[in-house]
Amino acid sequence: MSLFSPNSLSLGKSVSLSQKEFNDLSGFIYSLAGIEIPRQRQYLLENRLRSRLNELSLKSFSEYYQYLLHGPDRKREVEIFCEKMTTNETSFFRDPRQLDVFRDSVLVPLLSRLKETGRKQLHIWSAGCSSGEEPYTLSIMIHELLKVSIIGWRIRITANDISSAMIQKARKGLYNEHSLRNTPKDIIARYFSKEPGGYLVHPKIKKNIVFERINLNDAGAVKRIPKSQVAFCRNVIIYFDLPMKKKVVNFFYDNLVQGGHLVLGHSESLHSVSSIFQPIRKPGGILYRRMD
Numbered sequence: 001m002s003l004f005s006p007n008s009l010s011l012g013k014s015v016s017l018s019q020k021e022f023n024d025l026s027g028f029i030y031s032l033a034g035i036e037i038p039r040q041r042q043y044l045l046e047n048r049l050r051s052r053l054n055e056l057s058l059k060s061f062s063e064y065y066q067y068l069l070h071g072p073d074r075k076r077e078v079e080i081f082c083e084k085m086t087t088n089e090t091s092f093f094r095d096p097r098q099l100d101v102f103r104d105s106v107l108v109p110l111l112s113r114l115k116e117t118g119r120k121q122l123h124i125w126s127a128g129c130s131s132g133e134e135p136y137t138l139s140i141m142i143h144e145l146l147k148v149s150i151i152g153w154r155i156r157i158t159a160n161d162i163s164s165a166m167i168q169k170a171r172k173g174l175y176n177e178h179s180l181r182n183t184p185k186d187i188i189a190r191y192f193s194k195e196p197g198g199y200l201v202h203p204k205i206k207k208n209i210v211f212e213r214i215n216l217n218d219a220g221a222v223k224r225i226p227k228s229q230v231a232f233c234r235n236v237i238i239y240f241d242l243p244m245k246k247k248v249v250n251f252f253y254d255n256l257v258q259g260g261h262l263v264l265g266h267s268e269s270l271h272s273v274s275s276i277f278q279p280i281r282k283p284g285g286i287l288y289r290r291m292d
């Protein structure tokens with residue numbers, strides 16, 4: 001029997017990671033996605049991978065590591081591993097106070113400037129979009145501001161995530177009530193239809209968004225993203241170590257147009273990461289402006 005052929009072993013909760021196994025697996029996710037798993041959070045690796053070991057009937061984490069490196073469907077397994085190692089928590093209108101600040105101090109002035117100059121083109125990049133709630137929220141906010149005049153605009157939101165499962169879910173656009181817990185009822189009524197499986201995003205909200213699986217650690221893929229006036233990267237760099245944070249922040253700098261804005265999660269900051277963005281501090285949160 002080959003090392004990787006299924007057998008009937010079930011590993012239960014007994015298997016734990018050795019130091020070497022931890023180093024191998026945490027090193028693998030780090031070199032792949034820039035995600036840092038500190039030793040004190042070893043339980044994350046154990047808990048999230050144990051079921052996968054059982055599914056594959058592998059006896060130890062070192063067998064799983066070998067499976068990742070040399071298994072029969074290595075590419076797919078790397079994707080599954082990546083999905084297990086990421087935290088995908090998100091919701092519509094997450095951190096509403098920060099979104100209000102973004103709308104009032106960035107989006108509204110930007111839309112009126114573009115309108116005045118007759119260049120009605122807006123591109124927003126939502127990096128680490130998880131299952132799509134963030135880019136859909138941005139699309140709804142833009143519709144709420146432009147209303148019927150949106151017809152004369154070219155709006156595009158590029159939304160990406162490293163997890164193929166999340167991108168698939170995002171493309172579907174079907175959500176449960178928990179995802180919509182921060183969403184005002186009138187917004188739900190205007191932009192969703194109630195379906196047997198949940199709430200389906202209206203096609204007019206979807207049509208501005210291009211979902212794509214992209215790893216922020218992949219410079220080539222990131223460089224192909226069109227220039228943006230705004231980049232959202234909320235609750236993503238929190239999982240990266242300092243060199244990866246710096247790398248990603250430089251990608252945003254290169255992608256944004258002059259004076260473009262970067263929006264991080266409300267608990268994230270560029271303090272001691274980078275000084276190429278100017279912080280704009282408002283009562284509801286901090287936004288960053290590309291310094292030219």
Ligand SMILES: C[S@@+](CC[C@H](N)C(=O)[O-])C[C@H]1O[C@@H](n2cnc3c(N)ncnc32)[C@H](O)[C@@H]1O
Pocket residue numbers: 032033034035086087088089090091094127128129130131134160161162163166214215216217233234235236239265
């Ligand atoms: C906590 S979610 C944040 C979702 C959304 N931005 C929000 O604030 O609600 C973090 C997302 O970042 C993605 N992510 C982590 N590392 C990534 C990488 N290297 N490239 C692209 N996406 C990544 C994860 O897959 C996950 O879906």
